[in-house]
Amino acid sequence: MNFFAHLVLAEPTVESRVGNLLGDFARGVDQDSLSAEVLQGLINHRRIDQFTDQHPEVRQMKRLFSERRRRFAGIALDVLFDHYLLNHWHQFGVHSRVQVVEGLYDDLIAGQPLMPQRMQQVTRRIVESDWFGSYESLEGVSYALDRIAARIRVNNEFDGVGEELALHYPRFEAGFRLFFSDLAEQFPSSLIDSGN
Template identity: 30%
Template sequence: MNWLAHVTLSPPNCEMQLGNLLADLLKGRKWPEMSDDLSAGIKLHYRIDHYTDSHELWKRSCRRLSERGYLRGVVIDVVYDHFLTKHWMNFATQSMRDFLDDFYVETEQHTEGLPDDARAFVESLVESDRLGRYGDPKSIHLAMARIDERLSERIRRRETMTQYIPLLVDAYDGIEEDFLEFFPQLMAHANAAEEPKAMFC
């Protein structure tokens, strides 16, 4: 799953949300001041990813794009955030705007002890309201283009994220059906963790 899903599948605890958001960027790094909540959020991130990557509905979404492809799963993760935005009130009792505003305000109190690159990432994310833009298909295209910029030359020679856009347009409705069936199952899995329950009902 992508950033929005990781934040919203966390319990309503900002440090756990940040751990869930930043797990890939931190790549297993630890430091003396790391809180138990941040560590628990990182563990929840990998729990979510493992469940997602092994789930038949997520795999079916990937196959709707292509039978093969290194970046198919990354495309689906980003697009699932789009569908989460589109269908937010199917899963939550609080509006997405209120949820994100609360999260953004709380991050100001919890980023001080983060490594410099993680703190800069969170500050940029909040300033640009990147989590709030997934509802706009143009923003999905921009997100995919940004990922392309970070790809190694070796991967770009094989494929790019933006090459999937025409395939995504054709498969849009089917992937949306997959998401609507899959996400309640992912919510239940995330809420079954030992940590406090996530914000989704």
Template identity: 30%
Template sequence: MNYFAHLHIAYETNTSWAGNLLGDFPVVVSELPADLHSGWQLHQKVDVMVDEHDASVAFRSMSRAGRRRFSGIVQDIVMDYWLIQNWSRFSPLPLDIFCQTAVQGLLSDVNRCPARLQKMIYSLQQHNWLAELGTRQGVENALHSIMRRWRHGAHLQPFLDELPTVIQQGEAVFLALYPDLLSFVDQEVKKAEVVGHLG
């Protein structure tokens, strides 16, 4: 799952908006405040669950030009696309209201975030591009962003070259995976309430 899904999970579980994004940014975990640490830890659990889910295994095995070892990166972005496309199935909150709420939640913690996440939050404050992740152009922009900052980014070009097919391949994967993921995070939060922390 990418940014949008992790923010939706933060909302659904009433955990830190920023904390649920920190798993994609460099942090000193031992120095995180408790609320950010809980969000960070939930992010890690989500990533493991998604990677191991049968639908993800199937997505990585689908026929395409891009190398299988990099398909998980593309899947995360495509899952955001399909979550936004199916938003009304997973939230009664209008999409624009959710996006505004998410940005305000992130801004409340911006001073406790690492510099790169701060930069992203301020970008959202100015342009609020979250809903654009549910468009083909938004998927392209997200992939280009990774390609610019990642030394192996060139390996994502084949996925871009056949992006309509890759996006379509993700629909059934998302619909099989996301309900299971929401059930999983609900159970994780309930366990955390019993023991007093996400452990």
């Protein structure tokens, strides 16, 4: 799962939300220095990622990617899942999407002192550039993934993966609905109606 989903599945506190994003920035972080709530958020992040990677629907979706892009299929699906969650928020969310996104952005700003430097930089960009707003369109998702492809340190052919997302868009959407219902049941959140 990507940033929006991890924040949504956190406890509704700044510390938990910081911890739930920290999984993507934890390299070099001394876990013993984290507060109990931030550490619990980090653990939750890792459990969500493990659940996602092992889910049969997600595994099937990864097989739809071309061989040259399959290595990074998980990254593409993570960002695409944020796209679907934002676009189907009326099905899953218990509060308005605008209210939730604004609240998450507020918590990212409030949590800056709890974050490593790199995480501070990225989360400021998330808020200032309204990443979650850009994830609402497939073009925004494709742009984000092309930027990720440019930062991957090994040679890859991940650039342009948006064309594969478009090709299998209805299948990925159906798979997301099945998968996210299971995820929401496994990881209850005050922002998600797990009865869907």
